[in-house]
Every structure is written in structure tokens, then in C-alpha cells.
Amino acid sequence: MQALAPAEPTRKRMERAVGLSLLLPGAGHLQAGRFGWALFWAILCQGLLFGGLSLAGNSQFDYGKLIHLGGRPILMLLIPEMGNFLGVQFAAVLAKMHSVEAGGHLPEHLPWRNLGYLMSGASGVLSAFAAAHASSLCLVRDEPLAQRRVSPGGAALATLLLPGLGHWLSGRRFKTWLFGGTIVGLFALGMTLGDFADFDRQRHPYYWAGQMLLGPVGWITAFLCEPQRFPSVLPYQDAGLLFTTAAGFFTVIAALDSYHRAEDDWLAAARGVPGRAAAGAA
Incomplete structure (x- = not known):
């Protein structure tokens, strides 16, 4: 299509x-x-x-x-x-x-x-x-549009607020769990492997920039875990950094996808394309 x-x-x-x-x-x-x-x-x-x-x-x-x-x-x-x-x-x-x-x-x-x-x-x-x-x-x-519908920008912002939320608002339940579960799961696993001390600009400035893309979920977690410090070099610390940073980049991908899907739904509804508007609102 x-x-x-x-x-x-x-x-x-x-x-x-x-x-x-x-x-x-x-x-x-x-x-x-x-x-x-x-x-x-x-x-x-x-x-x-x-x-x-x-x-x-x-x-x-x-x-x-x-x-x-x-x-x-x-x-x-x-x-x-x-x-x-x-x-x-x-x-x-x-x-x-x-x-x-x-x-x-x-x-x-x-x-x-x-x-x-x-x-x-x-x-x-x-x-x-x-x-x-x-x-x-x-x-x-x-x-x-006369009817209420999530805008493309609203879907992207919702994804930043909580990965998967933008797809949920546009009626795409499978992608909600796919993106949301993958991103939050990667971040949680990465933070666990790093003993919740890996989200640190002073220690890992380049990884930190990628981690910041996760949005409020990551920002709040980083603030709450700020007192944590490494007692020693952890065996899976690098894997933890990789997972949390990947979660940030996947959030951007999910936001772009939710924007595109919501834009397509909006245009279909505005132009009265048969079947498309109803599918997007499902």
C-alpha cells in the first residue's frame, strides 16, 4: 500500500x-x-x-x-x-x-x-x-480534520515520553509492544549489567549522548541512580553501555516510524481515502 x-x-x-x-x-x-x-x-x-x-x-x-x-x-x-x-x-x-x-x-x-x-x-x-x-x-x-486523531508530531512526542505510546495512540498495538518492549527491555537490561551506574556523562560522554535519546524514562532513571558508583570494573559493563545506548537510538527510530504512520493516517482521513482512515483509527 x-x-x-x-x-x-x-x-x-x-x-x-x-x-x-x-x-x-x-x-x-x-x-x-x-x-x-x-x-x-x-x-x-x-x-x-x-x-x-x-x-x-x-x-x-x-x-x-x-x-x-x-x-x-x-x-x-x-x-x-x-x-x-x-x-x-x-x-x-x-x-x-x-x-x-x-x-x-x-x-x-x-x-x-x-x-x-x-x-x-x-x-x-x-x-x-x-x-x-x-x-x-x-x-x-x-x-x-473534524474528528479527533493523534497528529504525527503528537505521536512522535508520545514515543519520546514512553516508547511505544505513539503507536498505541495511532491504534497499532503490535508495534506498541514490539517497540516499547524492546526499547525498555534493552535499557533495563543494560542498566542492570552496569549496576545502575552506567548513565554518566563524565565517565562515558559518547555513550551518554546516545542514552539521552531515550527520553524521560532514561532521564529520570539517571537522576535517581546518580549516587551510584562502580566499586570495580564490572564484567559486563561494556555490554550494558551498548544496550542502553542502543535503546536511545531505537527510540528515535520508533519516533520516526510513529510520525510516519500517524501522518499517513491523518492524510487518509483528511482526503477520505476508503479503508485507510478506518484502519489507522482501529
């Missing part, structure tokens, strides 16, 4: 909304004519970013890469915060590209630094999902 696609003018607006959102959370929602949502995403993402930087003494920048041109710093690359691109660049300028560690202090002296890492990292992840939400609102505006 061939998937439906938005009309060309709508597709271009959706693409612009994604691009604007990735530059600055909320900007893409202005493209969709939704000022309230634009304000919400701007406050949420920038609040998390700058609040997290404050709690961690800007030590997030120690995990980034500073790009120079002609001896001058021009760009800060920092994952996953880079989802909030202009916010990160502005914050780096304000901090003069330095952190408490660069100033001769240890990040361990900041008791809330791990919460700060989670907040700033969440800002980048949420900014990317805000782009999906803004894109979806462009579709909703151009092809409205």
Missing part, C-alpha cells in the same frame, strides 16, 4: 518549520502560525539549557568541540545540546567558551552538575522533537 504524502506547498512549509526549529526552538511553530506553542517550546528548551548550564558551571562545554576560524572561536559543537543550536552558541559566547573546570575548579564541587547535564541534554533532544511537532502543525493547518 503506497504511503500518502503532503501536498507540495505543505511539504515545503513543513521543511521550513523543521529547519527553523532546529535553529531555535519555537521558531518553526511561528511558521505554522502557532504563537502559543512557539512560546512554550522556546521557554522550555532555553530554560532547560541555561538552567542546566548554571547547575553544572558550564562544564558541559568541556565535552564539546570548539571550531576556530583564523584563530577565533566561531562555533561550539556539543551533543546532544546542539539540537538547540542557537541557544548553545549564545550560551557559549556568554560563558566565553569556558567552564568551571577550565577556571581551575573541579566539576565534582558542583553537587547538582549531573542534573545540569540531564537538563541541558534534554534541551537538545526536546528541540529536535519540537521540530517534528512544528512540522506536524503545518500539516494540521493545511489539511484539518
